[in-house]
Amino acid sequence: MAVELTMPALSPTMEKGTLARWLVKAGDKIKPGDIIAEIETDKATMDYEATDAGVIAAILVAEGSEDVPVGTVIATVAEGAEAIAAPVLETVSAAPAPAAPTPAADISPAPPAPVAVPVAAPKAPALDERGINATPLARRIAAVRGLSLSGITGSGPRGRIVKADLGLPSLLTPATVIAASTPVAAAAPVYDPPAGVPVDTVKLTGMRKTIARRLTESKQTVPHFYLTARCNIDALNRLRGELNANLSARGVKLSVNDMLIKAMALAMAAVPDVNVQFGGDVLHRFSRVDISMAVAIEGGLITPVIQDAGALSLSAIAQASKALAAKARDGKLAPEDYQGGTASISNLGMFGIDEMFPVINPPQALILGVAAGVEQPWKVDGAIALATIMAATASFDHRAIDGATAAQFMAAFRDLVEDPMRIIC
Numbered sequence: 001m002a003v004e005l006t007m008p009a010l011s012p013t014m015e016k017g018t019l020a021r022w023l024v025k026a027g028d029k030i031k032p033g034d035i036i037a038e039i040e041t042d043k044a045t046m047d048y049e050a051t052d053a054g055v056i057a058a059i060l061v062a063e064g065s066e067d068v069p070v071g072t073v074i075a076t077v078a079e080g081a082e083a084i085a086a087p088v089l090e091t092v093s094a095a096p097a098p099a100a101p102t103p104a105a106d107i108s109p110a111p112p113a114p115v116a117v118p119v120a121a122p123k124a125p126a127l128d129e130r131g132i133n134a135t136p137l138a139r140r141i142a143a144v145r146g147l148s149l150s151g152i153t154g155s156g157p158r159g160r161i162v163k164a165d166l167g168l169p170s171l172l173t174p175a176t177v178i179a180a181s182t183p184v185a186a187a188a189p190v191y192d193p194p195a196g197v198p199v200d201t202v203k204l205t206g207m208r209k210t211i212a213r214r215l216t217e218s219k220q221t222v223p224h225f226y227l228t229a230r231c232n233i234d235a236l237n238r239l240r241g242e243l244n245a246n247l248s249a250r251g252v253k254l255s256v257n258d259m260l261i262k263a264m265a266l267a268m269a270a271v272p273d274v275n276v277q278f279g280g281d282v283l284h285r286f287s288r289v290d291i292s293m294a295v296a297i298e299g300g301l302i303t304p305v306i307q308d309a310g311a312l313s314l315s316a317i318a319q320a321s322k323a324l325a326a327k328a329r330d331g332k333l334a335p336e337d338y339q340g341g342t343a344s345i346s347n348l349g350m351f352g353i354d355e356m357f358p359v360i361n362p363p364q365a366l367i368l369g370v371a372a373g374v375e376q377p378w379k380v381d382g383a384i385a386l387a388t389i390m391a392a393t394a395s396f397d398h399r400a401i402d403g404a405t406a407a408q409f410m411a412a413f414r415d416l417v418e419d420p421m422r423i424i425c
Contacts, residue, residue, distance in 0.1 A: 002076040003052050004153065007061075009070045010041050010335050016067045017041050018206055019074060028056045030077065037063075037074075040206060044302070044333040052077055066206065071155070071164040134161035142166060188216070207300040215359050222360050223398040229410040231417040232380070233373050233390045239420045247315060257293075257347045257370070258318045260392075262423050264345055264368055265289040265310035267412035274409045275342050277363050278400040292341030292361060293321055295328040302328050303361060305341040314424060349373065355391040365397035368413075390417075 007017055018040040030036060030050045037048035057078040061068055068074065132149045134142075138161045142149050147166065154161035193199045204212070233256070240254050247254065268275045268289045277284040289310045292303035304324035306317060327333045344361045349372040358369035371391040378387035392413065396406045416422055 002057050002078040003054065004073045004155070005036075005048075005075040005077060006155075007068045007070050007072045007074055008039065008048065010039065010046050011339055014041055014070060016069050016206070018066045019061050019063055019068055020045060022059060022063045024056050024059075026056050026059055030054060030056060044328075044338075045331045046335075050077075054078055132161065133159060138162055138166060205299050207302075211300050214362060218360050218362050222362065224360060224395050225398050225403065225406070226357050226393055226395055227403075227406050227410050228355065228391055228393040229414040231390045231392060231414045232378060232387045233417060234388050236417055236420040237373075237388065239424075243314065243424075250315070252315045252318055254314055254318050255321070256349065256373075257345070258314060258321055259420065259423060260347065260368075260370055260417070261291050261293065261306060261309055261317055261321065261345060262312070262314055263413055263416040263420075264343070265291055266416055266423065267409055268343060268366075269310045270412045271405065271409040273405045274366055274396070274401055276365055276400045277342070278365060278397055283400060286342045288342070290340055290342045292338075292344040292364070293324065294344060294346035295325050297329050297331075302333065302338060303341065303344055304328055304333055304337045305339070307340075343367065345370065349390065355393060357393055358395050360395050360397055365400040366394060366409075368392060368394045392417075 007019070010017070020038040020040040022037050024030060024034075024036045031053045032051055034050045035047045036050050036056075039046050039048050054077040057076040059075045061072065061074040133154060134149050135156065138149070149161055152161050152165050153159065155165055156162040193201070236256070236259055240256065240259060244254055272285070275286045275289055277286070288308050290305050290307045291309045292305050294301055294303050304327070306312070306320050306324070309317060312320070324333070324337060327337060341361075341364060343364055344358075344367040346356070346358045346367060347370040348356050349370055351372070353371045354374060355371045356369040358367045360367050369392070371393075373388040373390045375386050375388050377384050378389055379385075380387050392410070394406065394410060
């Protein structure tokens, strides 16, 4: 029996992907571990690795196809002689007309009728929908859409046909699949560009579509509130310079962001009630701080995760953040590099931004936005002097975090930034 290759879910939030490139063609022999395709997600371009040995019997989704739903059969793999029959079987299953009883009756008087009878005979038992191994939901969907379950290979236990199996390209058009899998919601108005103004209209990438959907969802469903702490970062800058002088021989260079990630992780450990996630009727409390670090890449933004940031040394954070940022910009992040994260940090200080109010990255409950250090009058050692002041603004999910708890976190973060020796001790 042919093995079906489906569009994989390369992240917990992935619903669709782009089949960027096939590295094999029908008739090619493959073995476990071979890279057979490249899949583009909203996060990165990933290699599709074969898990079975055999021959590519048929390629069902062309390279360059966008918005292919997760679970869609994109190719089949067969062994030996089965590879010859597989494309024929695919052609039969791709034609829905023979499965319907009425068209079969309509063509019976036609001259080719004697030929049609033997072809349809093997399928006759399958035309009785009651005898097909399918879930009740799959049966209801098939009935509403006028589909026959005959000839569909189920992906459920013991070959049972499930809802996802009805999304095969040979059965539903892409538009129908997308409509069936997308939650019903009020669509945001879309406006045409103003007449007479020169414009260059470009198609959105999968990443940009995902960013738009997720951040719209965040602002619509998550009750944000914001707190700002202004921090004197002169001591942090001096300490960073001293540490870099000692670390340069090891090829390590600390950034301000590395030190802020560490301070954020320690502040969350000191106020654990902000290291949480809203879960409907429950609240998830995390015992480890994993910081998602916003990295700007071509066409969008991605947030690779520094795991257990509070337990890492500054040099380890610096090395991890540099490596993750490089992989992100090269589009080579693996799922384990960006999945998870209990809170996020987004630093726009390098762009000279005075203050920012970031949007929460669902399902997290906290994101810290960092602005540039600005020299301004400040109270220093009991007197007014110039100091480098950084505005740090955090967005909180009010369903999971109360105002007083959030204020405690911000105070803990500011104290660590202004007394940076506590970050390395």
